[in-house]
Amino acid sequence: xxxxxxxxxxxxxxxxxxxxxxxxxxxxxxxxxxxxxxxxxxxxxxxxxxxxxxxxxxxxxxxxxxxxxxxxxxxxxxxxxxxxxxxxxxxxxxxxxxxxxxxxxxxxxxxxxxxxxxxxxxxxxxxxxxxxxxxxxxxxxxxxxxxxxxxxxxxxxxxxxxxxxxxxxxxxxxxxxxxxxxxxxxxxxxxxxxxxxxxxxxxxxxxxxxxxxxxxxxxxxxxxxxxxxxxxxxxxxxxxxxxxxxxxxxxxxxxxxxxxxxxxxxxxxxxxxxxxxxxxxxxxxxxxxxxxxxxxxxxxxxxxxxxxxxxxxxxxxxxxxxxxxxxxxxxxxxxxxxxxxxxxxxxxxxxxxxxxxxxxxxxxxxxxxxxxxxxxxxxxxxxxxxxxxxxxxxxxxxx
Numbered sequence: 001x002x003x004x005x006x007x008x009x010x011x012x013x014x015x016x017x018x019x020x021x022x023x024x025x026x027x028x029x030x031x032x033x034x035x036x037x038x039x040x041x042x043x044x045x046x047x048x049x050x051x052x053x054x055x056x057x058x059x060x061x062x063x064x065x066x067x068x069x070x071x072x073x074x075x076x077x078x079x080x081x082x083x084x085x086x087x088x089x090x091x092x093x094x095x096x097x098x099x100x101x102x103x104x105x106x107x108x109x110x111x112x113x114x115x116x117x118x119x120x121x122x123x124x125x126x127x128x129x130x131x132x133x134x135x136x137x138x139x140x141x142x143x144x145x146x147x148x149x150x151x152x153x154x155x156x157x158x159x160x161x162x163x164x165x166x167x168x169x170x171x172x173x174x175x176x177x178x179x180x181x182x183x184x185x186x187x188x189x190x191x192x193x194x195x196x197x198x199x200x201x202x203x204x205x206x207x208x209x210x211x212x213x214x215x216x217x218x219x220x221x222x223x224x225x226x227x228x229x230x231x232x233x234x235x236x237x238x239x240x241x242x243x244x245x246x247x248x249x250x251x252x253x254x255x256x257x258x259x260x261x262x263x264x265x266x267x268x269x270x271x272x273x274x275x276x277x278x279x280x281x282x283x284x285x286x287x288x289x290x291x292x293x294x295x296x297x298x299x300x301x302x303x304x305x306x307x308x309x310x311x312x313x314x315x316x317x318x319x320x321x322x323x324x325x326x327x328x329x330x331x332x333x334x335x336x337x338x339x340x341x342x343x344x345x346x347x348x349x350x351x352x353x354x355x356x357x358x359x360x361x362x363x364x365x366x367x368x369x370x371x372x373x374x375x376x377x378x379x380x381x382x383x384x385x386x387x388x389x390x391x392x393x394x395x396x397x398x399x
Contacts, residue, residue: 005136012129014358017346021356032383033356034371037177039244039326041296043281047245050284051277063276065268066260067098067252071279074286079235079254082210085227091254097263098282100274102208102238102251107133108270109234109253110169112262113202114139118168123154124364125329127177127206131364142167143364148331151320152179156190163198170195172222173206175213178363178370179329180322182213185220192226203233208251209325211242211293214301219324231256241325242293243285249274250282300326303373303380310384316391326374329360333367335391341366353386 014037021033066072072093080090099105106129114120116138122130123144131141144154144162159170172191174183183191195201205222213219223233238251253263267273304321307328311319318331336345342359346369349355360368371387373380 005138009132009135010128010362014128017356017358020350024350029354031350031354031356032379032386034373034375034380034383035356035358036372036374037327038246039241039296039374040376041244041299043243043245043248044285044288044292046284046288047243047248047281050280054277054280059276059280061276063273063279065273066264067096067273068276068279068283069093071098071283071286072096074283075237075252075254078286079221079237082207082221083224083227083235085224086230089230095254095256095260097253097255097260097267098274098279099238099251099253099267100249100271101240101246102206102236103129104249104267104271105236105238105251105253106130106171106204106206107136108263108266109204109236109255109259110134110137110139112259112266114168117166119164119166121159121162121167121170121201123158123172125152125176125179125360125368126171126364127173128362130171139168140166145364148318148320152176152181152329153183153187154191156194159191160194160197163194163201165200167198167201169202169204171204171206173208174222175209175219175322175324177209177325178327178358178360178365178368179320180325180327181320182219182323184218185225188220188222188225192222192229195226195229199232201232203229205233205235207235207237208241210237212297212300212326213324214297214304215323231258234259239282239285242296243282244296245281245285248278248281250278250285300373303375303377304328306377307371307373307380307384310381310388314388314391317388326372328371328373329365329368330371331365331368332391336367342369345369349387349390353390355383355386355390357383357387 075096076091076093114137118139119142120134134141144158146152235254240246316334346359358370
């Protein structure tokens with residue numbers, strides 16, 4: 001018999017469809033794959049060389065549970081640079097816990113704070129793992145539904161209405177997976193003002209896409225705008241996206257003294273820590289010149305613009321221009337058949353035109369698709385062109 005906490009967990013939709021795509025490819029089929037939530041760039045050369053050096057030095061032993069000292073120091077420094085409003089009370093290396101990707105950082109924070117029946121507010125569309133993590137902790141997900149007209153961003157009014165005495169946490173992700181939505185400083189400030197009135201609510205700010213913004217200077221760390229919320233905010237980040245190092249599993253949380261010891265204790269009894277070689281790579285990546293990340297940002301921006309130009313050729317596709325991350329979130333409601341949702345639509349795309357995208361159903365948006373532009377231009381343009389043609393053709397059939 002399975003435990004209650006795992007019995008109803010869903011398989012990750014993104015990992016599931018990637019497995020399906022790989023199976024079709026192994027059968028010799030050409031698939032235009034726009035599902036990947038990972039950069040197609042190579043990791044920094046400095047990181048690769050650091051691993052080689054670490055192997056040569058036999059750095060293969062256990063590391064401290066929260067991470068090696070040099071890495072924690074660099075992460076604290078990076079966070080302080082992004083949150084200068086906290087200059088009078090900066091983060092220390094002791095406030096950092098290095099984890100097996102940002103996913104573990106989020107999961108551990110939820111496990112440490114959420115008890116059975118506690119409510120966690122999550123704006124939708126959301127990263128599909130958030131509700132499943134809350135479910136595993138026996139908490140209750142309270143969804144704030146946003147839509148195309150709001151550019152998929154919750155309003156302070158919505159947040160205030162959602163908070164109850166049972167609310168324990170708000171999860172905010174900016175830039176967002178799956179929508180690419182980025183909360184401006186003014187929008188974050190307004191959200192912070194609501195939270196000021198509810199001191200029992202923690203904030204988990206998932207900032208994994210921090211370096212992928214399409215208007216320079218538009219992104220801001222949540223605590224930079226709301227420094228008064230320092231003692232109940234968890235900042236999560238990592239190198240999977242900005243460093244193109246998804247498989248190296250390097251993430252972290254930066255948390256106040258009231259939470260950090262619990263995170264360390266939990267990690268000590270679960271993973272013990274993360275790979276020593278990955279930590280060596282992370283040190284090198286965090287020391288790498290900023291120009292490296294700027295090159296990738298500009299390439300993502302170029303791809304975004306190319307894809308938008310194609311997708312806007314169909315009146316049946318609604319798409320908000322993403323402000324960050326590397327996703328386009330498209331609403332295809334006008335192209336859906338009767339009683340069809342995005343699951344069925346995505347399956348037809350894969351079967352009929354060999355285009356793989358991720359359904360928005362598990363993201364809390366059943367009429368939408370997530371398109372990743374973390375791929376080469378040829379694949380991106382051909383796939384988007386096929387999608388446009390398919391939507392227009394489907395609409396003609398519906399008439």
